[in-house]
Amino acid sequence: MSTRIPIHVSNQTALVWDVDHVATLRSEHRICGVLSGTLPHLSQQNIFLGVPLVLVPEELVLLVEKQFATIVHDPAAHHPATPAQLESWDAQRQRGIAHQVREAGRRKGEDRAPAATDAAAQQKRAERDARRQRQLAEAAEDAGPGPAITPAPAPPSTTSDAPPAAVYTVSVPTTSGAFAWYAPAAHEYETLDAAREAGVWTYPATEEERARCEVFRDLWEKGYYLGGGSKFGGDWLVYPGDPLRYHSHFVATVQTSPSAPLRPMEIVAHGRLGTATKKAHLLCGWDPASREVTYISVEWAGFG
Secondary structure: OOOEEEEEEOOOEEEOHHHHHHHHHHHHHHOOOEEEEEOOHHOOOOOOOOOEEEEEEEHHHHHOOOOOEEEEEEHHHEEEHHHHHHHHHHHHHHHHHHHHHHHHHHHHHOOHHHHHHHHHHHHHHHHHHHHHHHHHHHHHHHOOOOOOOOOOOOOOOOOOOOOOOOOOOOOOOOOOOOOOOOOHHHHHOOOOOHHOOOOOOOOOHHHHHHHHHHHHHHHHOOOEEEOOOHHHHEEEEEEOOOOOOOOOOOOEEEEEEOOOOOHHHHHHHHHHHHHHOOOOOEEEEEEEEOOOOEEEEEEEOOOO
């Protein structure tokens, strides 16, 4: 049985839906990604996010090349459900709802069925109305002859005649593995070449994208964690350990080749911004000829 982590790809976006796989990627493979999921009724909150975990292309390329993960073409893995499959799924859903309703009734001490509860409520209302009519008739007899007393209409009941609506929780699974119509085996790719031939995954397709993958892999192999660096003017933030425990030491920028242009103003901007955020800026050069990565760190220093 394969121990590779399935990475679900849709529209060239790499997603991880299983919480256990998210934990494995972080603890065993030093891949953090970005959690982007939220609750439908709290779609504006972005502080505590959950699955899916979105991977940058370099992370997926590394995981597949290191044989830690496989690519699953998610749209093709979801087949049209047959009527029998839908009927079975709905029956299971209804059994879950019925179980929740029974458990809620048991916790509240309401063991009566909804129909019996409604009949008892109607009986109580009828007894209350009859008792009120008798009280009015007795009051009229005690008053003796005089103007007729018309009984006032009974106040409208605040209790609905309809049985109370059952309250239950709708569970939305994070993965499609439990669905009978989900069959990823025929749409799983263990290599980038196979996924590229199928048109499922095309990254890296250019020299710049290949340079980014090679630099990412080299930093990862040196034991670093990498996160997004766009807020700090670079490609990645480079951490000496898990970003939940450590601050980043470098802001990394990729140079696609030794002859790639680099303006003096860029060097100054990188140095000043990195120093202002208590980081060194790391210029990472990829040489396609020698297939080596070289690094130059830039820090801003005061001049007397």
